[in-house]
Amino acid sequence: MTDVKMSRRSVLIGGAVSAASVAASNSIGVRAAEVVAPSASEPPPTSNVRFEVNGRAVALTLDNRTTLLDALREHLHLTGTKKGCDHGQCGACTVIADGRRINACLSLAVMNEGARITTIEGLGTPEDLHPMQAAFIRHDGYQCGYCTSGQICSEVGMLAELRAGMPSHVSASLTATPTLDSAELRERMSGNLCRCGAYSNIADAISDVAGDRA
Numbered sequence: 533m534t535d536v537k538m539s540r541r542s543v544l545i546g547g548a549v550s551a552a553s554v555a556a557s558n559s560i561g562v563r564a565a566e567v568v569a570p571s572a573s574e575p576p577p578t579s580n581v582r583f584e585v586n587g588r589a590v591a592l593t594l595d596n597r598t599t600l601l602d603a604l605r606e607h608l609h610l611t612g613t614k615k616g617c618d619h620g621q622c623g624a625c626t627v628i629a630d631g632r633r634i635n636a637c638l639s640l641a642v643m644n645e646g647a648r649i650t651t652i653e654g655l656g657t658p659e660d661l662h663p664m665q666a667a668f669i670r671h672d673g674y675q676c677g678y679c680t681s682g683q684i685c686s687e688v689g690m691l692a693e694l695r696a697g698m699p700s701h702v703s704a705s706l707t708a709t710p711t712l713d714s715a716e717l718r719e720r721m722s723g724n725l726c727r728c729g730a731y732s733n734i735a736d737a738i739s740d741v742a743g744d745r746a
Contacts, residue, residue, distance in 0.1 A: 576595045576596070576597065577595070577596050578593050578594060578595055578596060579593070579594060579596055579642050580592070580593050581593075581594055581603070581641050581642055581644070581645055582645060582646065583641075583644050583645060583646060583647045583648070583649055584647070584648045584649065585604070585608060585610070585649045585650075585651065585654070586610075586649070586650060586651060586653055586654025587654065590608065592607055592608075592641070594607070594641050594642070596640070596642055597640070598640065598641045598642075599636065599637055599638070599639065599640055599641065600627070600629075600634075600636040600637075600639045600640065600641050600643075600644055600649070601613060601615060601618075601625045601636035601637040601639075602641075603641040604627070604636060604649075604651060610651050610653050612651055612652040612653050612681045613625055613626075613627055613636060613651050613652060613681055613682070613685075614678055614679070614681055614682060615637065616678070616679070616682075616725075617637075618637050619637070620635040620637055620638040621725070622679070622682075622724070622725045623635065623679070623682045623683070623686055623723045623724030623725060624678065624679050624681070624682040624724075624725075625637045625682055626681075626682035626683075626685045626686040626689070626723075626724065627649055627650060627651050627685055628649070628650040628651075628685055628688065628689050629644060629647050629648070629649050629650075630647050630648050631648075631689075631692060632689060632692075632693075633685060633686050633688075633689030633690070633693075635723075650685070651681075651685070652680075652681035652682075652684060652685055655684065655685070655688065662684070662688070663741050664684050664687055664688050664691075664737065664738075664741050665684055667736075667737035667738070667740045667741045668680065668683075668684060668734070668737045670737070670740065671733045671734075671736040671737040671740065672730070672733050673730055673733040673734040673736070673737040674730070675726070675728035675730045675733075676727070676728050678727070679724060679725065679726050679727070679728075682724055683724050683726065683734060686721075686723065686724045687721075687734070687737070687738050687741075690720045690721075690738070691738070691741065691742055693720070694709070694710055694712060694720075694742070697709045697710070698710070700716060700719045700720055701719055702715045702716055702719045703716065712738075712739070712742050714735075717735055717738060717739070718735075721734065721735070721738075
């Protein structure tokens with residue numbers, strides 16, 4: 533075996549050469565990307581999208597890359613649906629589409645052509661609260677409030693899933709109607725994050741409504 537001896541100086545020189553090579557490669561990559569990038573003068577492709585939002589027919593002409601979340605917030609000004617992580621991890625953007633809860637930040641608006649969308653604005657009003665909204669108030673499940681709209685839409689969707697007999701990863705049976713025990717509740721809440729840590733209060737609100745509507 534050859535005895536390789538390296539000095540501190542040779543290690544530093546080698547590291548500098550490697551860093552320079554990486555920087556040069558990145559620079560070449562950037563220049564190549566600039567060459568193939570579309571011209572700023574070219575308009576992005578658009579589509580006419582029609583769906584129903586909170587019981588109202590809506591028609592929009594949108595950039596094909598527009599998410600449902602941005603369509604709701606920026607084009608329809610329904611800002612109750614929040615933009616949190618924008619990666620489908622926090623659940624703040626949860627809405628109900630055709631009866632099922634979805635992350636609006638992960639769904640393109642054009643994918644929801646003809647869908648029936650319900651946002652937090654469509655669930656209830658201050659004068660006529662949805663039972664889940666009223667339960668959140670009774671049990672102080674909102675705290676700072678940022679995640680609340682997504683939480684409420686998600687929990688309304690959760691109870692609809694349970695009544696439809698949809699199992700989760702922790703359900704004991706794939707065919708029997710799931711029971712809303714603590715494990716089932718935690719699993720179905722897992723897609724919505726609360727920075728305030730109000731999970732116990734939120735769980736109480738869900739159980740309250742589930743009991744009222746059992």
